[in-house]
Amino acid sequence: MLIQTIANSVVAGSVYAIIAVGLAMAFGVMKMANFAHGEFFMAGAYVVYVFYALLGWPFPAAVLMAVPIVGAMGIATERLIFRPTRDNVMAGFMATAGLAFILQVLVGQTWGVGLMRSVPTPYMGAMDIFGAKIGWQRVLVLPSAVLMLSALWFFLYRVKAGKALRACAQDPEMARLQGIRINRMTMLAMAISGASAGLAGALMAPIHPVTPYMGHGVILTAFIIVVMGGMESIAGAVLAAFLLGIVHTFVTTLSDAVTAQMVGVACMALVLIVRPQGLLGRVKA
Amino acid sequence: MIAILALASAAPFLARAYSVEVLILFMINLILVCSYRIPTMTGDWSLSHVVMMGVGAYATALLSKWWDLSILLTVPLSAVVAALVGFILVTPLIRTRGFGFFIASFALGEFVRLCWVKFRDPFGGPRGMIGIPSGELGGIDFFEPVPYYFFVLVFAFASLLVMYRIDRSRIGRTFKAIYTDAELAESVGIDVPRYRALAFATGAFFAGIAGSLLAHRLGAVDPKNFDVTTMVYLIIWIVVGGTSTFWGPIFGLTVMSVVFEWSRPLLEWRPLLFGGILIFFLVFLPGGLESLFGKIRERFFARKPPAKGSPGSSAT
């Protein structure tokens, strides 16, 4: 039972990490968050629904399709919403709330609102770890998360564009003086941000109820993680994601999902009181 | 002012029953949208304001079902409860600013909402509570729309008057000073966190009045009524109108209420229209419609030498 819960925590933490990392990175570069991040997650799930459940593509191919499609949505959001509102922090964020409305309606009107879309599980059966049973579909999330996070790390610390992105997040003014093109960077950040949300949604599609409104619960969790981690700290977001994964899973097991969400919010409030800059956030000098 | 009041008083007799219901909701929303402007005066955009309204509604449901209190008591008491809850929520929130405040207020608001979902007793769980009395006063049953309309009108007028006074008072100016330059405000001895908390709790108080009036009208409260979707509609009103003057949010609400009624045939497509309007305003007219008036005034009166900044121009 304990091992089962721990295993579930790790899986939940991995999903949260994939979702929140994109949000934290976009915040680092643009100082703006995307309220439609949960809708990007939803879009990823619908990509899998369309390509895998409707068109009959192989599951991995459908998941990979979510990356460019939702990534492109990220780029479009950057060009059409974040760039024109760059000098007004609140405006960009609120405008993406409008975007969330639009995406919900478009998806709802295209594929129906009421019933959830069923995406059959491609990998039946469960893996047995020290007596704990985890569905293969969930096990799959873990290597995907590790792969994605290490790819991101490699990109940020080893690839030139990634280094530029980090420089941009730390000090945009300095980065500009060094000849880094800020517009390119914000676009790149939003592409990665969208792609990661889409990937998470795609992976979760077979085990998460797929509805136009599935983004609601996701965005709350993602925000809690990002605030706990320290807003723009990617490492902080990963740490907070796994912490919250443990908290959510244990409380859900012991009590119920609603209580788990409440405890999650309480954790965030606690972090804000004790350490307002977040777990791994830097104090502004 | 008197003309508006007279018009508002005559309105229910000129309109059909359905329209009176719409007018009642409009008056309630009027209190809500004006109360939302108070915390935004300090630069704090909260995402939990409709939850504060919900606190007022739930307080009313409990007060009138348990203790059978008169509507004259439930409304102010609910407002006080909302202000208290607002004060508790804002204590951790004060440590965040701008963006962090926005997100953290969203999470804390959800916490309150989840409490309603979780605790079936006393909050009724996911389906909320029903059977809230419409209230009556001096033998007049407020189930009838027209008497209740006047009851709401009195509260709306009083609330707006008080909020207008706050806007004009030195406290209102202090709020705006914090928005303009919090560091400078702190240096001249303004206790910035205290004033931000005051603004938030005051906003919650009036949101509580709106919630209470809504609960009595609907006869039911539901946690879904106070979720983030409703919050986004509130943001749309205030963004369309603008926040720098007292009249901006009122204007925005009026315009968007008309749009809302007109767009009824769109059915499920309506959120798309409203989302589009929100994006349009934020991208192309971030100051809202009120800034349009400012621009028009500038264009037509620019010939006069702008030598003396009028003392009344203190509103930012």
Place this chain on the structure above:
Amino acid sequence: MALLEVRALVKRFGGLVAVNDVDLDVEAGEIRGIIGPNGAGKTTLFNLISGALKPTSGTIRFDGKTVSGRKPSQIARAGLVRTFQRNAMFPTYSVLDNVMLARHTQKKANLFKAILGTDRKDEERNLLRAREIIGFLDLSEFADELARNLSHGHQRILGIANALAVEPKLIMLDEPVAGMNPTETAMVTGHLRRLRDEWNMTVILVEHDMRTVMETCDYISVLNFGEKLMEGDPGQVSRDRRVIEAYLGSEEIDL
């Protein structure tokens, strides 16, 4: 007992010691200069005294009360008010409204009184005093002008007016003449001397411009590498070998 007493003040940022064991006594009615080469810890000391930063150790006593660790607003209400290097004013408010805003601390604002409008008497008294302060600093002709329309020099002086509005015993100015031409500089130093002579104001001046410091201050404390190098009147300081070396080591000096 001095008006401001700083004892064994230390501020560390991680491994860096920005202010190390500094003592400072400022007497009522003096104009005190705090100088030092770039990176000497002037700004950190300034922020520690005004409450923007919390000291690692040491105490700050002002007017007989310990103020170290208090919030900036509390320290301001105790009578120790700072100005900023940047233009510290509310740009969209008129000059008079700026000073009125800063006067709000004079009485605790009461929500109910404000709504009912019964605080009008206080407001009238505030208005009178605000006009007096503006008059003292020769800003009367701009009283109804928006702050952002003033010249740079007048904006800086408005910053001082905002500080005075709090009715301080001590004002602490952060490079008040930075970026000013000689006429504007003379205007500001003239105001500071009159503040000392006519209102018995105590002034702390953190300044880069040597000439201003030498001409205006009664007494000067020199910081170097976070420590107090020496103290003395302008004559003593300008002759001191250590001071000259400290400055020569870092930048040009025009004594």
